[in-house]
Amino acid sequence: MTSLFVFxxxxxxALVTSFISGILGMAGGMILxxxxxxxxxxxxxxxxxxxxxxxxxxxxxWLWRAHIDKQxxxxxxxxxxxxLLAFALVQFVVSKPAAYIVLGLTPFxxxxxxxSLHLNVERRGxxxxxxxxxxxxxxxxxxxxxxxxxxxxxxxxxxxQIVATKATTxxxxxxxxxxxxxxxxxxxxxxxxWLAASMIALAFGGTTLSRGVLDRINDKDFRxxxxxxxxxxxxxxxxxxxxxxxx
Numbered sequence: 001m002t003s004l005f006v007f008x009x010x011x012x013x014a015l016v017t018s019f020i021s022g023i024l025g026m027a028g029g030m031i032l033x034x035x036x037x038x039x040x041x042x043x044x045x046x047x048x049x050x051x052x053x054x055x056x057x058x059x060x061x062w063l064w065r066a067h068i069d070k071q072x073x074x075x076x077x078x079x080x081x082x083x084l085l086a087f088a089l090v091q092f093v094v095s096k097p098a099a100y101i102v103l104g105l106t107p108f109x110x111x112x113x114x115x116s117l118h119l120n121v122e123r124r125g126x127x128x129x130x131x132x133x134x135x136x137x138x139x140x141x142x143x144x145x146x147x148x149x150x151x152x153x154x155x156x157x158x159x160x161q162i163v164a165t166k167a168t169t170x171x172x173x174x175x176x177x178x179x180x181x182x183x184x185x186x187x188x189x190x191x192x193x194w195l196a197a198s199m200i201a202l203a204f205g206g207t208t209l210s211r212g213v214l215d216r217i218n219d220k221d222f223r224x225x226x227x228x229x230x231x232x233x234x235x236x237x238x239x240x241x242x243x244x245x246x247x
Contacts, residue, residue, distance in 0.1 A: 022210025064164035079131025102141035104238025
């Protein structure tokens with residue numbers, strides 16, 4: 001049974017991070033995963049993160065459904081299923097320090113990718129590669145938002161299209177994460193149903209509240225806020241992971 005203290009922290013975190021992700025299309029999941037890794041085991045953290053983020057992203061996708069690019073989503077799903085199959089064959093689960101380090105590195109890897117790669121989710125085949133890479137990161141570190149953003153940053157999509165399409169792809173990734181850690185990998189991932197229900201309800205609430213804020217900001221501020229938020233979080237998790245590995 002989850003203690004009241006842990007229950008309260010996770011419930012509030014679900015609300016706040018869903019609100020953040022509803023505005024930026026990412027970052028909230030990174031914060032939630034960091035909190036979960038600090039409180040529970042890696043497999044349980046993956047399950048709770050997947051359940052909460054599936055609710056938040058699924059609801060966000062529904063709210064902005066008119067802006068979803070279905071062709072990008074289908075390409076992403078194809079790549080995601082390839083990644084799930086590969087992970088299912090090896091049944092790979094990382095340690096907590098490794099999860100923190102991967103979590104911290106992803107924003108910087110995205111920033112340092114050479115311009116010559118020209119990753120753009122609107123180009124032929126790139127959505128499939130996006131699904132493959134991002135789902136692999138989902139199953140290894142729990143989140144893939146910073147790398148996912150690399151595929152969208154050069155697109156000509158509006159902020160509403162970016163948030164909506166990201167939400168659908170992330171919903172797919174979190175669903176596959178739940179399947180992987182809840183059914184494929186043999187680990188102790190018993191989830192408190194009351195905790196899960198509370199986090200789902202609050203994820204819906206945070207996502208709904210964020211819609212008004214997203215409508216008020218412009219595309220330039222949206223991209224700047226996203227970049228600096230994930231870089232700050234990446235630095236924090238990278239340091240935390242290296243300290244855990246050393247000590």
